[in-house]
Amino acid sequence: MKLNLKIWRQKxxxxxxxxxxxxxNGIEGDMSFLEMLDVLNEELINKGEEPVQFDHDCREGICGSCSLQINGEPHGPDRLVTTCQLHMRKFNDGDTIVIEPFRATAFPVIKDLVIDRSAFDRIQQVGGYISVNTSGNTVDANATPIEKEKADDSFYAATCIGCGACVAACKNASAMLFTSAKVSQFALLPQGRVEATERVQSMVRQMDLEGFGNCTNTGACEVECPKGISLENIARMNREYLSAKLKG
Amino acid sequence: MSGLIKSSIARKVVMALSGLFLVFFLAQHFTINVTSVLAPDTFNEWSHFMGYNGLVQFILQPILIAGVIVHFVMGIVLEIQNNRARAIKYKKYSGGANASWMSRNMIITGLVVLAFLGLHFYDFWVHEMDYKYITANPEDPTRYLEETVHKFEPVWRTVLYVIAFVLLALHLWHGFASSFQSMGVNNKYTPAIQTFTKIYAIAIPAGFIFIALYHHFNPITQ
Structure with missing residues (x-):
C-alpha cells in the first residue's frame, strides 16, 4: 500500500x-496505525532525519496513551478502537492521511504529535477516590450488596481510559464525557456516596479551571470514544452537580 | 448556591431553562397566530386581550424579553469560551462524521433567529408601542387581522419569515431535546422526548410558514 501522510511537526x-x-510505500493492511508510523520513523532515522514523536505504551487499547487525530477524527475512522488498534486495511492504496495531535487549549502540544494530558490527572486528583479505612479492619467491597444494574453501569463508566478522544472530537473541546465517567463510576456505588457531593463539585470546578469548553450535547464524544462511554454519564453528572449545589 | 452560574454545567442549565421557556412561548404564540387563518374574530379578540391586559403587558412580556436576552447572552458567552478551549484549530476536522449539522451549528441558527427577532420586533412590537403610547390611538379591537395580513404583502418580508422559520426548525431540532440532557434527564423517556422534539421542530415552524404564506397569497382588499 502506498500512502501520502500529512503529519503535524512541531519542534x-x-x-x-x-x-x-x-x-x-510498502504498508501492509494488517499493520496497526502505530506500526505504520514505526515504518516511517525507521525510514526517517535511516535518512538521518528526526523521527515523528507520538505517544504509545500498551498497544492493545487499554492504556489510553495513543492520541492521534486521523483524517479529522480521534483514533481514526474506525469505531470503539484506539489508534493502536486501528488497522491500515481501513485505508486504501493512494490515500492521503492527515495526522494531527488532539487539539485543545488544555492539552498543549509538547512535540510533534505528543500532547500534555495532565489536565485529566488533576481532575482525577481532586475527587477520583473514596475513603476506605485501611487500618486493619477494611471491609471487603463484596460485603456490600449492590444492584447488578448499578454495578454494571459503574463498571462501564470505569472502562474510560482517559485517552482524551472525547475532548478531541468535541467541537468545543469539552471534557464532560471524561469527567462524568470519573464521577459516575463512584456515584453509582454506595462506597462512592460518602464524598459524592464534594467530589462532583471539585471535579467540575477543576475541569472548568483547566480551560475545557462547554458541552453542547452533540454526542460526538460518545461516537468517538474507544470505550463507548455513554452520554448518560454526562446527564448523571449534571444531576449530581445540580443536586450538590442545591443542597448548599 | 454561591458561584452556581460560574460553572459550565450551571451555564448550560440556564441555557436549557431559558430555551424551554421560549419553546413553550412559541407554542402559545402559534396557537394565537393560527386563529388568524381559522377564526379571524378570535384572532382580533385574543390579540386585543394580549395587547391591553396588564398582566401580559407588564409582567409576562418583560419576562419573555428577559428570557430572550438571557438565552442570547449566555449563548454568546458559551461560544466565546468554546472557541478559547481550542485556540489552535485542526487542519482537518470531520465534524459531520460524529455529530449532526444542527447540533454543531446552534450559534449560526440562533443568530439568524435573533436577527429575525429584530425584524419581528420592529414589525409588531415597535408598531404596537407607537400605536398605543406614542401616537396614543384609541383602542380598536378589530384592527389586528388587517394589520397582520398587511405586513405579509411584500414578498421580501414573507421570504425572510420563511427563511427564519426554517432556521428555527433546525435550532429546535437539536436544542429542545438537548435541554433535557443539560438538566440531567437521560432515562427511559429520552427516546420519547427526542421523537416529540422532531415533531415539534417541524410542526411549529411549518405552521408559522403556512400562516405567513397564507396571508401573503390572501391579501385583504378594500
Missing part, C-alpha cells in the same frame, strides 16, 4: 508547528 512546546508531507 517543542514553544515552536510554531506545520504540516509536512511524507510519502510512504
Amino acid at each position: 517543542d512546546a514553544r515552536s510554531k508547528g506545520e504540516m509536512k508531507d511524507y510519502p510512504i
Whole structure:
C-alpha cells in the first residue's frame, strides 16, 4: 500500500508547528496505525532525519496513551478502537492521511504529535477516590450488596481510559464525557456516596479551571470514544452537580 | 448556591431553562397566530386581550424579553469560551462524521433567529408601542387581522419569515431535546422526548410558514 501522510511537526512546546508531507510505500493492511508510523520513523532515522514523536505504551487499547487525530477524527475512522488498534486495511492504496495531535487549549502540544494530558490527572486528583479505612479492619467491597444494574453501569463508566478522544472530537473541546465517567463510576456505588457531593463539585470546578469548553450535547464524544462511554454519564453528572449545589 | 452560574454545567442549565421557556412561548404564540387563518374574530379578540391586559403587558412580556436576552447572552458567552478551549484549530476536522449539522451549528441558527427577532420586533412590537403610547390611538379591537395580513404583502418580508422559520426548525431540532440532557434527564423517556422534539421542530415552524404564506397569497382588499 502506498500512502501520502500529512503529519503535524512541531519542534517543542514553544515552536510554531506545520504540516509536512511524507510519502510512504510498502504498508501492509494488517499493520496497526502505530506500526505504520514505526515504518516511517525507521525510514526517517535511516535518512538521518528526526523521527515523528507520538505517544504509545500498551498497544492493545487499554492504556489510553495513543492520541492521534486521523483524517479529522480521534483514533481514526474506525469505531470503539484506539489508534493502536486501528488497522491500515481501513485505508486504501493512494490515500492521503492527515495526522494531527488532539487539539485543545488544555492539552498543549509538547512535540510533534505528543500532547500534555495532565489536565485529566488533576481532575482525577481532586475527587477520583473514596475513603476506605485501611487500618486493619477494611471491609471487603463484596460485603456490600449492590444492584447488578448499578454495578454494571459503574463498571462501564470505569472502562474510560482517559485517552482524551472525547475532548478531541468535541467541537468545543469539552471534557464532560471524561469527567462524568470519573464521577459516575463512584456515584453509582454506595462506597462512592460518602464524598459524592464534594467530589462532583471539585471535579467540575477543576475541569472548568483547566480551560475545557462547554458541552453542547452533540454526542460526538460518545461516537468517538474507544470505550463507548455513554452520554448518560454526562446527564448523571449534571444531576449530581445540580443536586450538590442545591443542597448548599 | 454561591458561584452556581460560574460553572459550565450551571451555564448550560440556564441555557436549557431559558430555551424551554421560549419553546413553550412559541407554542402559545402559534396557537394565537393560527386563529388568524381559522377564526379571524378570535384572532382580533385574543390579540386585543394580549395587547391591553396588564398582566401580559407588564409582567409576562418583560419576562419573555428577559428570557430572550438571557438565552442570547449566555449563548454568546458559551461560544466565546468554546472557541478559547481550542485556540489552535485542526487542519482537518470531520465534524459531520460524529455529530449532526444542527447540533454543531446552534450559534449560526440562533443568530439568524435573533436577527429575525429584530425584524419581528420592529414589525409588531415597535408598531404596537407607537400605536398605543406614542401616537396614543384609541383602542380598536378589530384592527389586528388587517394589520397582520398587511405586513405579509411584500414578498421580501414573507421570504425572510420563511427563511427564519426554517432556521428555527433546525435550532429546535437539536436544542429542545438537548435541554433535557443539560438538566440531567437521560432515562427511559429520552427516546420519547427526542421523537416529540422532531415533531415539534417541524410542526411549529411549518405552521408559522403556512400562516405567513397564507396571508401573503390572501391579501385583504378594500
